Amino acid sequence: MKDYFNTMKQIYLPWCLFLLLLLTNRCISENYIHPDFKITKSMFNEKIGEISDPEIKEAILSEPVDFLDRIKILLTLPQDFFLLVDKSHALKNSYKPDDLVKLKDYQVNVTGETHSVRKVIMDDLLAMIKKANTSDVSPVVASAYRSYDYQRKVYAHWVKTLGQEQADRESARPGHSQHQLGTTIDFYPIDPSFAGSDSGKWLLQNAEDYGFSLSYPEEYESITGYIYEPWHYRYVGKDATKMIKQYFKGIQQYFLEFYHENADFFHEYMKAGS
Numbered sequence: 001m002k003d004y005f006n007t008m009k010q011i012y013l014p015w016c017l018f019l020l021l022l023l024t025n026r027c028i029s030e031n032y033i034h035p036d037f038k039i040t041k042s043m044f045n046e047k048i049g050e051i052s053d054p055e056i057k058e059a060i061l062s063e064p065v066d067f068l069d070r071i072k073i074l075l076t077l078p079q080d081f082f083l084l085v086d087k088s089h090a091l092k093n094s095y096k097p098d099d100l101v102k103l104k105d106y107q108v109n110v111t112g113e114t115h116s117v118r119k120v121i122m123d124d125l126l127a128m129i130k131k132a133n134t135s136d137v138s139p140v141v142a143s144a145y146r147s148y149d150y151q152r153k154v155y156a157h158w159v160k161t162l163g164q165e166q167a168d169r170e171s172a173r174p175g176h177s178q179h180q181l182g183t184t185i186d187f188y189p190i191d192p193s194f195a196g197s198d199s200g201k202w203l204l205q206n207a208e209d210y211g212f213s214l215s216y217p218e219e220y221e222s223i224t225g226y227i228y229e230p231w232h233y234r235y236v237g238k239d240a241t242k243m244i245k246q247y248f249k250g251i252q253q254y255f256l257e258f259y260h261e262n263a264d265f266f267h268e269y270m271k272a273g274s
């Protein structure tokens, strides 16, 4: 009899343990709110709860699965597209993209022969300009990639011309310019009249469809640190412009700050191989 129990124990015990493990695992995974992330509802709510803007918080909490779908896509893209570069976050002076190309070589209208951007944004930039042309709009690039050293000269020029305080509202200190990323473009003319120009109006309506996002919108100086710059667009990709529009009130800075603070969290809890 004792032998019988021992045999049964040997056969069934591992199976019972295996089934129990399977069941527990299933119960736990059923609590995850997205199949590709090990994130429970309470983890998600706590993370999103850290956002101070109630409208953004509400928008994300009402669509957690869609939001994570989009985060997942962003995590697979080149992360330089989403680097936070602002008054408090700088790039190293050695930061320089290795795929810069001259815009004149692509028949883009430019104010300077050397204006360059990263090759990785060219397809969308050319598609955007082509589409603008069909509406008789011809955007001209007035400034694009700027090295750390060049930005130092630009900033020094504005300090000399405007004084320190005003220069800081209109020009970035070296290392703090989005132009150093090689994915940022100033369109011509670089002055407030651009907003009322054909190019200014067209880009405001359509640039996001091609992954370009207005960095310094009107009335957001307290958030972005800069006066309204209707001519200054940064490429973040179409997935990010959709994200910015749907969840971040159309404000690039809100999105970039969120991503800067939380991308590691989402990456850590993304399931391997998903």
Ligand SMILES: [Zn+2]
Pocket (backbone or CB within 6 Å): 179, 185, 186, 231, 232, 233
């Ligand atoms: Zn600019």
